[in-house]
Amino acid sequence: MRTIIFSTAIRLLTPVFLLFSVYILFRGHNHPGGGFIGGLIGSIAFVFHVLAHGANATARVFFSLTLYHYPRQAGHSRTRYFMQIMNANLRGRRKGYKENRWNYIFVRVRPVYIIAFGLLLAVTSGTIGLLAGQPYMAAFWMDVHLPVLGSLGTPLLFDAGVYLLVLGMVLKMIFTMSKE
Template sequence: MRTIILATAIRLLIPVFQVFSLYILFRGHNHPGGGFIGGLIGSIGFILYVMTYGSKQTLKHYLKLTLIVGKEIDHYTRSRYNYHMQRVNAMHRRKLASEWKWEHRMMQIEPIYIIATGLLLAATSGFLGFFTQGPYMSSLWADFVIPVIGKPGTPILFDIGVYLLVLGIVLKITFVMSEE
């Protein structure tokens, strides 16, 4: 179902859903909220976008990551390049060796990778207590305060992991159901 009003409203509401879900996520370790409800609120905008535009458009617009990769310029074949580098002076050798070609590459983020990252972050946040001879999932807190977030610690790492896990699972379910 694609109407002009719904298509325009969804594009405007996705950032609102994302900002509100991050607010609920970071508010959660002191007040009601947290990673689970934040992940559900964050996925609402994507669900509506998939209902309007489809899963391929959602993957294309929101789950693409642009990477800037440096690649050494291939001057010659390797043996000819080495021979040439032996013959030129040191200043010119440094200039030739530092020439890089920058490429933009697009990488698609699959929901299964979001799930795996969230599960890894949530599980490893519990292991940080072992470094202080405490039990699994014992909390550690930093000595400084971040203005919006508050005092960072391992519970916020756990909440971020749960947030990514819930967001990835809901996206995966939505994509599978929209393709059928």
């Protein structure tokens, strides 16, 4: 059931769900939480968005990226060209530019890519210990302590991989089920 109240509430609650899921992801080393629970909480935002707006709208809003570019003109510096490209990508195409010069690349991040990247992160976090001569999944910590994140190390890399893996699996299930 799609109502205006539900759509508006989900539009406001989606960033809250995502921020809370990232908080739970980083909290998982010292307290209950981690990648699995954070991934489930993060996927709740997308499940509700699919229920409110549909799978195509959710994929278009959150998992599509349009990059604009145009050929560099002779005489323009690389810095000016780079700044124009960044300005066009961040703010969209401007009407002042000639429309026929602009090309665009449309990129869609599919849930399978999120699953693959999460699995790559999780496996990479284990092989770092193996390459250092330690047992597989041995923890390595950096000496830097960040105020919000805490200590960075391979367990956080593993949790981030699990986070993306769970998020991608739930997204794949939701997108598949919503199309039927």
